[in-house]
């Protein structure tokens with residue numbers, strides 16, 4: 001007789017699950033973490049955050065909130081070793097249904113681990129774009145860019161004004177929510193806003209990991225792109241990272257984002273071999289199955 005473990009029960013995570021979730025994530029699990037500036041703990045309270053329970057034990061979890069809507073990312077996924085993949089499939093099905101109810105339009109996952117690939121294919125996810133990595137060794141920073149903008153360190157009260165700017169500059173799946181911007185603000189070493197005639201028209205933030213600097217964000221409002229504002233912000237980021245001791249600076253962009261790639265290459269960034277594929281599916285009926 002073949003032993004088939006009983007199916008786990010899927011339900012929304014609640015605050016009382018916090019200790020059990022921490023235990024699950026510390027035990028042997030297959031895991032996917034893409035929490036960006038937040039932590040796995042921070043996502044409890046967002047929806048959808050689902051758990052699979054078996055014999056009163058949490059055996060799997062999935063957090064994929066549309067943060068901000070209408071695009072969602074898999075932020076946290078875990079499946080206890082020894083549990084069948086169908087526990088996790090049930091979570092993804094429930095996650096997609098919950099996203100539909102919330103009016104979300106798409107679910108994305110960045111650089112899924114091998115244990116997730118077959119499931120993603122079976123559930124109608126497809127590769128969308130590669131996120132690539134550039135690196136620039138320390139060197140002279142050219143003093144270039146628009147002179148008619150003021151580049152000033154962001155203040156906490158400025159962050160709300162970046163939400164519409166972000167929405168104009170990025171497709172939904174790349175936008176940051178207010179919560180994500182606040183979390184980034186607390187952790188980065190430099191966060192600048194470009195002001196033009198009293199209006200925020202661009203921003204950048206950058207952080208330090210050991211001796212490496214990383215530019216986490218660079219954006220210019222589409223109405224004023226191509227007039228040197230991105231260049232000014234990039235100069236500000238590189239200057240700040242050098243001051244903080246970075247020996248090299250990395251950044252990520254999408255393989256098809258030629259505007260940013262040209263800018264980075266002009267500044268001496270070179271492409272590394274590091275990349276992660278975004279897998280994507282629309283929320284709603286499985287686009288692949290009949």
Ligand SMILES: CC(C)(COP(=O)(O)OP(=O)(O)OC[C@H]1O[C@@H](n2cnc3c(N)ncnc32)[C@H](O)[C@@H]1OP(=O)(O)O)[C@@H](O)C(=O)NCCC(=O)NCCS
Pocket residue numbers: 145169170217218219220221224225226227228229230231232252253254257258259260262263264266
């Ligand atoms: C990438 C971005 C920040 C550039 O900002 P910007 O203010 O337009 O940049 P600049 O005016 O300083 O342009 C500098 C160089 O970038 C390149 N560039 C900028 N826009 C470009 C475009 N639409 N097509 C091709 N190259 C472009 C060019 O090399 C340009 O120099 P040039 O005008 O002398 O040819 C801006 O396009 C943007 O915000 N895009 C959306 C958000 C984004 O993708 N951010 C980066 C990836 S996470």
